[in-house]
Amino acid sequence: MDIRIPNLGEGADSGTVVSIYVKEGDHVAKDQTLIELENEKAVAPIPSTRDGVVSKIHVKVGDKVTVGQIIVSLGAGASGQAPKLVSAAPAAPVSVPAQSQASLVSAAPGDYQYVSKSGFPPPASPTVRKMASDLGIDLHRVKGTESGGRVSLADVKAYVQYLQSLASHPKTPGGTSYMAPKIAESVDFSRWGPVRKKAVSSLRQKIAQKMAESWATIPHVTQFEDVNITSLMELRKKYVGAYEKKGAKLTLTSFILKAVVAALKKYPGFNASLDENTQEIVYKDYYHLGVAVDTEQGLIVPVLKDVDKKNLFEISKDLETLAEKTRSRKVGIEDLKGGTFTISNLGGIGGTYFTPIINKPEVAILGVGKGRHVAWDVIGGAVGATGRSPLLMPIGLSYDHRVVDGADGARFVRAFAEAIENFSEKDVKQ
Amino acid sequence: MNPIQTDIVVVGAGPGGYVAAFCAADKGKKVILVEQEKKLGGVCLHRGCIPSKALLYATKMIHEAESSSARGIQFSKPTVQLDKLRAWKDAIVDKLSQGVSGGGQRRGVTVLTGRGLFEDSQTLRVETPEGQKFIRYQKAIIAVGSKPAMPKAFDLGNPRVMTSTEALELQDIPKNLLIVGGGYIGMELGTVYAALGSKVVLVEALDSILAGADADLSRYVMKYAEKNFSAVRLNTKVSKMSTSGKEIKVNMEFDGKKLEESYDRVLVSVGRASNTEDLGLKNTKVTVDEKGFIKVNTRLETSDPWILAIGDAVGGLMLAHKATKEARIAVETICGGSDVFENVVIPAVVFTEPEVAWCGLTESEARQKGIEIKVSRFPWGASGRALSTDRAEGMTKLILEPETDRILGVGIAGIGAGDLISEGVLAVEMGATAMDLAQTVHPHPTLSETLMEAAEAFYGHSTHIYAPKKP
Numbered sequence: 089m090d091i092r093i094p095n096l097g098e099g100a101d102s103g104t105v106v107s108i109y110v111k112e113g114d115h116v117a118k119d120q121t122l123i124e125l126e127n128e129k130a131v132a133p134i135p136s137t138r139d140g141v142v143s144k145i146h147v148k149v150g151d152k153v154t155v156g157q158i159i160v161s162l163g164a165g166a167s168g169q170a171p172k173l174v175s176a177a178p179a180a181p182v183s184v185p186a187q188s189q190a191s192l193v194s195a196a197p198g199d200y201q202y203v204s205k206s207g208f209p210p211p212a213s214p215t216v217r218k219m220a221s222d223l224g225i226d227l228h229r230v231k232g233t234e235s236g237g238r239v240s241l242a243d244v245k246a247y248v249q250y251l252q253s254l255a256s257h258p259k260t261p262g263g264t265s266y267m268a269p270k271i272a273e274s275v276d277f278s279r280w281g282p283v284r285k286k287a288v289s290s291l292r293q294k295i296a297q298k299m300a301e302s303w304a305t306i307p308h309v310t311q312f313e314d315v316n317i318t319s320l321m322e323l324r325k326k327y328v329g330a331y332e333k334k335g336a337k338l339t340l341t342s343f344i345l346k347a348v349v350a351a352l353k354k355y356p357g358f359n360a361s362l363d364e365n366t367q368e369i370v371y372k373d374y375y376h377l378g379v380a381v382d383t384e385q386g387l388i389v390p391v392l393k394d395v396d397k398k399n400l401f402e403i404s405k406d407l408e409t410l411a412e413k414t415r416s417r418k419v420g421i422e423d424l425k426g427g428t429f430t431i432s433n434l435g436g437i438g439g440t441y442f443t444p445i446i447n448k449p450e451v452a453i454l455g456v457g458k459g460r461h462v463a464w465d466v467i468g469g470a471v472g473a474t475g476r477s478p479l480l481m482p483i484g485l486s487y488d489h490r491v492v493d494g495a496d497g498a499r500f501v502r503a504f505a506e507a508i509e510n511f512s513e514k515d516v517k518q
Numbered sequence: 519m520n521p522i523q524t525d526i527v528v529v530g531a532g533p534g535g536y537v538a539a540f541c542a543a544d545k546g547k548k549v550i551l552v553e554q555e556k557k558l559g560g561v562c563l564h565r566g567c568i569p570s571k572a573l574l575y576a577t578k579m580i581h582e583a584e585s586s587s588a589r590g591i592q593f594s595k596p597t598v599q600l601d602k603l604r605a606w607k608d609a610i611v612d613k614l615s616q617g618v619s620g621g622g623q624r625r626g627v628t629v630l631t632g633r634g635l636f637e638d639s640q641t642l643r644v645e646t647p648e649g650q651k652f653i654r655y656q657k658a659i660i661a662v663g664s665k666p667a668m669p670k671a672f673d674l675g676n677p678r679v680m681t682s683t684e685a686l687e688l689q690d691i692p693k694n695l696l697i698v699g700g701g702y703i704g705m706e707l708g709t710v711y712a713a714l715g716s717k718v719v720l721v722e723a724l725d726s727i728l729a730g731a732d733a734d735l736s737r738y739v740m741k742y743a744e745k746n747f748s749a750v751r752l753n754t755k756v757s758k759m760s761t762s763g764k765e766i767k768v769n770m771e772f773d774g775k776k777l778e779e780s781y782d783r784v785l786v787s788v789g790r791a792s793n794t795e796d797l798g799l800k801n802t803k804v805t806v807d808e809k810g811f812i813k814v815n816t817r818l819e820t821s822d823p824w825i826l827a828i829g830d831a832v833g834g835l836m837l838a839h840k841a842t843k844e845a846r847i848a849v850e851t852i853c854g855g856s857d858v859f860e861n862v863v864i865p866a867v868v869f870t871e872p873e874v875a876w877c878g879l880t881e882s883e884a885r886q887k888g889i890e891i892k893v894s895r896f897p898w899g900a901s902g903r904a905l906s907t908d909r910a911e912g913m914t915k916l917i918l919e920p921e922t923d924r925i926l927g928v929g930i931a932g933i934g935a936g937d938l939i940s941e942g943v944l945a946v947e948m949g950a951t952a953m954d955l956a957q958t959v960h961p962h963p964t965l966s967e968t969l970m971e972a973a974e975a976f977y978g979h980s981t982h983i984y985a986p987k988k989p
Contacts (some may be wrong), residue, residue, distance in 0.1 A: 206879075206889045206919050208926060209861050211949020221856050236922035236951035 090158045091122060091137055102154045102199070104290055105147050106131060110160065114142045122159055123147065126290055130388070132421045134159060202228040202237070212239040220244055291385050302448040307489045310443040310455075313501040314480040315508050317459055321479055327516050336405040338516075340456075340481075341379065341433050345403050346515065347507035348454060349375050349396045352429060355500045357492040359428045361449040369491060378427035378447055379407065381414040382437075389447060390414045391427040400516055435459060440482040452487035454504070481508075521652035524550045526852065527642050528659045529634045529797070532560020534829030534841030535661030536618050541849040542659075543625035550653055551627050552634040552644050558618040561663055562838040564611055565683045570706055572607040573686070574869050577713035581871075589908065598714055604688045636798035639824045643798075657824060657852050660804075660812060661841065662797060664790040664830035672698070672786050676761045679784045682707060692716050692782035696768055698756050700727035702868040704787035705739060708747060709871055711785075718747040719781075721754040721770060730866065731874050732881045734895070735931040738911045739870045746871075759784065792831050809833065816858040818848040826851065840864045863946045867936035872912055875939035878927030878946040879917050891926065892918045894952065894976035898932050900983045901971075902963040909933045914968035916952060918976065923951040934965055941969055952976045 093103075103125035110122055121133040140162030147159055202210040210227045212220070216239055220227045223244075230247045232239035277283045288296075317340070324338055331338040352359040352375060360371045375396040378389040390410045395403060413419045430447040433456040444455035459481040485501050492500075528539045531553035539551040555564070562568065583593040622629055630653075632646035642653045666681035677684065682703050691714045697704045700722030712718045720727075720743060727743070727750070728736040743750045751772045758769040765780040792810045799806065803822035805813045811833030818826045826848045829841030843862055850857040865877035884891045898904040898912035912932020919926050928942025945955060955973035960966045974980040 204919065205921065206884075206891070206926060207887075208879075208919065208924075211922070211924050213948045217861075218857070221858070232949075235953055236919075236924040236949065238924075238949040238951070 090161050093125070093134065093153050093155050093157050093159060094137075102152060103132070105149050105151045105153060108145060108147070108149060110142050110145070112142050112145055116140060116142060116162070125153070130419050130421055130424055131417055136160075136162070138162065200229055200231045202230075202232075210239055211236055216241055216244055223248065289385060291388075295386055298448065299445050302445050306446050306448060308443070308446060308486050309489045309494060309497060310484045310486045311494070311497040311501050312441050312482070312484050313505055314462075314482055315505040316478050317481045317508060318479045320508055320511050321459075323511060323513060323516055331401065331404060334401065336401055337408050338400070338404050339407070340435065341431070342400055342404040342407060343508065343511060344431060344433065344454070344456060345377055345379075345392065345395050345407070346400055347504050347511070348377060348429060348431060350507040351500050351503040353396070354503045355492075355496055357496060358452045358487065358500055360451050360491060361428075362451070362488065362491050372428045374428065376426045376428050378430035378450070379411070380430065380432035381411050383415050383417065385417065388414050388417075388419070388424070389427065389430055390419050390423045391425065393426070429453070431456065435481065441484050443484055444486050446486055446488055451491045452485060452500075455484040455486070457482040457484075519650075519652065521641060521654040522550065523654050524548045524628075525656050526550070526659065527552060527634075527653050527655040527657075528661055529642065530560065530661035530663055530793075530829070530831070531555075531558040531618070531629070532661060532663045532829065532841065533562045533838040534663070534831075534845045535560065535659070536622065537842045538659045538661060538828060538845035538849055539627045540621055540625055541846055542852065543622075543627050545849065545853050547852075549625075549627045550630055550655075551622060552630045552632065552642065552653075554631070554633045556631055557612075557615040558622065558629065559611075559615045561665075563614055563618070565686055567838055568611055568614060569607050569686045570682075570703075570710070571869060572610050573603075573688070573710045574706060576603055576606070577710050578871075580713045585908070598691070600688055600691065607688075634797070636802050636804075636825075639802045639822050655824070657826065659818075659845070659848050659852075660794075660797070660820075660825060660827040660831055661829045661845065662793040662831050663841075664792050664836055666703075666787070667789045667791040668786055669788065672756070672759050672784070674759060674761055674766070676766065678761075678764075678766050678782065679759065679786060681786055685711075685785050694781045694783075695719070696721070696766075696779070696781040696784045697787060698784065699787040699789070700724075700750070700752075701729060701787060701789070702870070704785065705743065705868060705870045707785060707787065708743065712746045719749045719751070719779075720747055721751045721756060721772070723753070723755055725752050727752070728868055728870075728874060730880070731868065731876060732915070732929050734881075734915070735874050735876065735913060735929050738872055738913075738931045739868070739874060741911070742871045790830065790836055792833065794831055807833070816860050817851040818844055818859060819851060835864050835866065837864060837866065863943050865939045865943045867939060869936060872909065872932045873935035874929075874931045875935040875942075876927065876929040877939055877943045878925070880927055880929060881915070881917055884917060884926075890920055892920050892923075892976070894918065894972050896968045896972035896975055896980065896983060898965075898968060901965065901968050902982075903965050903967070904932060906963065907933065912968075914938075914972045916955070916969075916972050916976065918952055923953055923976070925950050925952060925955065928969070930968070932965065932968075938965055938969065941966060945969075 105123055106126045107124040110116055116122065116136045116139065118138050119135045122136050123134050125132050125134055142160050143163040144161040147153055210232060212227055212232065217227065225244065225247065227239055230239050230243050232243055234240050320343055324340065324343065328338045356371050359375065360369050363370055374394060376391050376393045377395050378391045380387060380389050392406055392410060398406065410423065427447065427450060429450055430453040432444050432453060434442065435456050435458045438458050440457040442455050442457065444453045446453050459479050461477045462480050483501065485497060487497050525547040526542045527550045528535045529552050531551050535551065536558055539549045543549045557564065580596050583596050586593060630644050630646060630651065632644040635643045637643050640654060642655065642658060644651045644653060666683060668681060672679055685707050693716065695711050695716040695718050697708050697718060697720040700720055704720060705727060708718045708720050726733060726736060727740055740750065754770055754772040756768060756770045760767045762780060765782060766784050767778065767780050768784065770777050794806055794810050794812055802825055804820045804825055807813055812820055812827040812831050814820050814827050814832045818828055820827050828844035828848050830836040834840065844859055847857045847859050863877050865875060867873060867875040879889070881893055893915055895913055895915045899910045904910050904912060909932065915929045916925055917927035918924065925945045928939065928945065930938050952973040955970055956977060958970060960970040971980045971982055975983055
C-alpha cells in the first residue's frame with residue numbers, strides 16, 4: 089500500500105519536502121504526520137491514510153513532489169500493535185531552496201529543469217535530440233520518463249502538446265507564462281561592483297506567480313478615500329485595556345474587519361468571484377477575510393473565517409492567533425484557503441495611499457495606509473468636538489472592473505468609511 | 519579566363535573532404551572536389567589508418583604462428599617477403615581509392631587535381647597540371663587535414679629519420695629502430711616493426727603511453743610492448759639527433775642518465791600539425807589559432823561567411839570518423855539544416871596488441887574535472903570467448919553517472935576492442951543506463967558479453983565474476 093501526496097487544493101499541485109518524520113521500519117498510525125511539505129504559502133503536514141509499517145520511503149528532504157506521487161510504502165502493520173509514535177512535536181521546518189536536483193520529479197511540465205551533477209546534457213537518443221533541435225525545444229525543459237530519466241520521443245511530443253495547450257489557454261493556472269513572456273538574458277551585474285546571489289525561495293516564486301497572474305488578467309481600478317478615524321481611535325483607547333485583561337489585543341485592523349463586513353453586506357459584488365469558465369459571478373453568503381501578514385520569508389495571507397458571526401473581541405483574539413501562527417509559519421493549508429476579500433494594512437509601517445493587487449480569485453482588496461492629522465479646512469469638514477484636527481486614514485480599494493463598476497467602487501469605500509466613522513460603542517463593549 | 523562557377527568547392531579529399539563532396543552532391547549541389555594528389559582518400563587511406571591496419575593484420579600472423587605451438591599446433595618459422603607484403607598493402611589502398619573515385623563519378627562530383635589557394639573569400643585558384651584554374655563558389659569547405667609533426671631538431675634531411683608516412687612505405691626492416699613518441703601511431707608501428715623482426719626502442723616524454731586512455735586499459739599494451747620491444751622508456755627526452763654514417767646517433771636523457779645510442783632508423787611520432795599554411799587563408803577572413811588550426815563554430819563555420827572547415831584542419835580529435843561527422847554537419851549547415859557538432863560521442867581506437875578503445879567520458883578525465891562517477895569493470899579473464907581465443911588479457915569498463923546509472927563512457931582493452939566499442943558509443947549517444955545494457959541479451963560465447971557483464975557487475979549480479987552487492 090502506497091501513501092501518495094493528497095490533493096492540496098486550488099492552485100497547489102506541488103511542494104518541497106522539508107522534513108521527514110518517519111523512517112523505514114517505523115509503525116505509523118492513521119493520521120500520523122509522515123512528512124512536511126512546503127507548499128504555496130505554508131508548511132503542511134502530510135498524514136498517513138492508514139496504519140502500517142513503513143517499508144520504503146520514496147522521497148528525501150529537498151525533493152520537489154507533485155500530487156499523486158508516492159511518499160512512502162506501507163507494509164502490513166499488525167493491527168492492535170501499539171504504533172510507535174515518532175517525534176510528537178514536529179521540528180521547526182527547515183527552509184530548503186526548491187531547486188530540483190537531478191531528481192526527475194516536477195510540478196507542471198513548464199517548471200521542469202534538468203540538472204545533472206556530472207554536467208552532461210539530458211539523456212536522449214540522437215533522433216530525439218535532432219527533433220528537439222529542429223523544433224527549437226530545449227531538452228533541459230522536457231522531463232524524461234525512461235530509465236535514468238532518458239527523454240523519449242513520446243516525452244517530447246507530450247511537452248509540445250503542453251506548450252500548445254499553454255498557447256491556446258493562456259490562463260492555465262500554475263503556468264509560468266505570466267512571468268516575463270520571454271526570459272531576458274542574464275546581465276552580469278558584477279561588472280559594476282560586488283554582488284551577492286540568493287536562490288529565489290519557493291514562497292517568493294509563488295508570490296511572484298500569483299501577483300503576475302492577477303496583474304496580467306484582472307483590469308484593476310483603485311479607488312482612494314480618506315476615512316475619519318478620530319472617534320474610532322478614542323473608542324479603541326477606551327477599551328484597549330479591558331480587552332487586554334481578557335487576553336486580546338484590540339487593534340485598528342479588528343475594527344476594519346468589522347467595517348469591511350458591513351460594506352460587503354451592502355455591496356455583495358465585492359464578496360464574489362468571477363468564474364471565467366462558466367461566465368458566472370459567484371456571490372458568497374459567507375465572509376472569510378484574508379489579512380496580509382508580513383513574515384520574514386515574505387507575504388502570506390491567512391484567512392479569518394466567518395468574520396460576520398464574530399464579535400469584536402473574538403475577531404481580535406482570532407486575528408492575533410492567526411497572525412502569530414503565520415509569522416512562525418505554522419499556519420495550515422486550510423487557514424490559507426477560502427478567502428472572499430483581502431485587507432492589507434500597512435498603517436503600522438507607514439506610507440499613505442497605495443494600489444494593492446487583487447488576491448485572485450477574489451474581486452477586491454482594501455489597502456490601508458498610516459493615519460495622519462490634517463487641517464480641517466482641507467477636507468472642508470468641521471473640527472471635532474475636542475477642537476483637534478481630525479485623524480484621517482488613507483485607503484485604496486482595488487477592484488476587478490470586470491465584476492464591479494466605478495460607481496459601486498465609490499459607494500463601497502463610502503459605506504466602509506461610514507461604518508468606521510459611526511462605529512457603535514455597543515459593538516466594542518463586551 | 520572565366521572562372522568555373524560552382525555551388526560548393528571542397529578542398530582536400532580525405533575522409534572529411536570526400537564525404538562532404540558526396541553528401542553535398544547527394545543533396546543536389548554542384549560540387550568540385552580539389553585534391554593535390556592524383557588519388558583520392560587522403561592521409562587516412564594512403565598514409566594512415568588503412569595501410570597501418572593492413573600491416574598490423576599481416577604481421578600479427580607472425581605472432582599467431584609463434585604462440586600456436588603452445589596450443590599444440592606447430593608452424594615453421596615464418597619468412598617475410600617485404601616486396602610482396604608492400605605490394606599487397608598497396609593493392610588494398612588502390613582498391614579503396616578507386617572506390618572513392620567511382621563514388622565521386624557516380625554522383626557527378628567534379629574532381630580537380632592540383633593545389634588549391636584562396637584568392638579571396640569566394641575564389642579558389644587551383645594549380646592543375648594543365649595550368650591554373652579559378653573556381654568561383656557559393657561555399658567552400660576546407661578539409662586539408664594534417665601532416666606528421668617533425669620538430670626542427672630531428673629534421674636532419676636524412677631519410678633514416680622517418681615519420682609515419684615513410685614508415686608505412688616499408689623501405690626495409692631496420693635492425694634497430696627508435697620510436698620517439700608513445701602515442702597511438704608510435705605504438706601501432708612499433709608493433710608492426712617488432713613483429714617483422716626489428717629491435718624496437720620506444721621513448722615517451724610523458725609518464726605513460728597512449729595519452730588519453732585510462733591507465734587500467736593501456737597497461738595491457740604496455741605489458742605487450744615491454745615483452746616484444748627491446749625497451750620502453752617513459753619520461754625520456756630526446757635532446758639531439760645526428761647522422762653518423764649509415765646510422766642515426768641519438769642523445770637522450772632517461773632515468774637521470776644521459777644516453778648516446780645509434781639506430782638504423784628513427785620513427786618520429788610526436789603528433790600532427792595542420793596543413794593550413796600555403797592555402798592563401800590570409801586572402802580570406804578565416805582565422806587560425808596559435809597552432810594553425812582553423813577556428814570554427816559548432817556549425818563548422820569559420821569567421822569568413824563563405825568558408826567552412828572540417829577535420830584535422832580544425833583540430834580537436836584528429837580522427838577520420840570525426841572529420842566524416844563534421845563533413846555531414848558542414849553540408850547540413852550549408853543546406854540550412856540545424857545540426858551542430860555538440861555532444862557528439864567520438865570513439866578512439868588504438869590498434870595495438872591488444873586493441874584499446876574508449877568513448878565518452880574516461881575515468882581519468884572525470885577525476886581531472888572532478889566529476890563524480892561510478893566505474894564497473896569486467897576483466898576478460900572471466901570471459902569464455904576471450905579464454906577460448908587464448909587472449910584473456912583485457913577489460914571492459916563502464917563509466918556511470920551515480921544517481922541515474924546513465925552510461926557516460928565506455929572503455930575496452932582486448933582483441934577486437936575497436937569493433938566492440940561501437941555498442942558503447944550507441945549506449946552513450948542513446949543516454950542508455952547500465953540497466954539497459956544488463957537487460958539486453960548478448961550472444962554467447964562472444965566478447966560482446968563483456969559489456970553486458972560489466973553492467974551486471976555494477977548491480978552485483980554478473981554471472982561470471984563475483985562482485986559484492988552495492989550497499
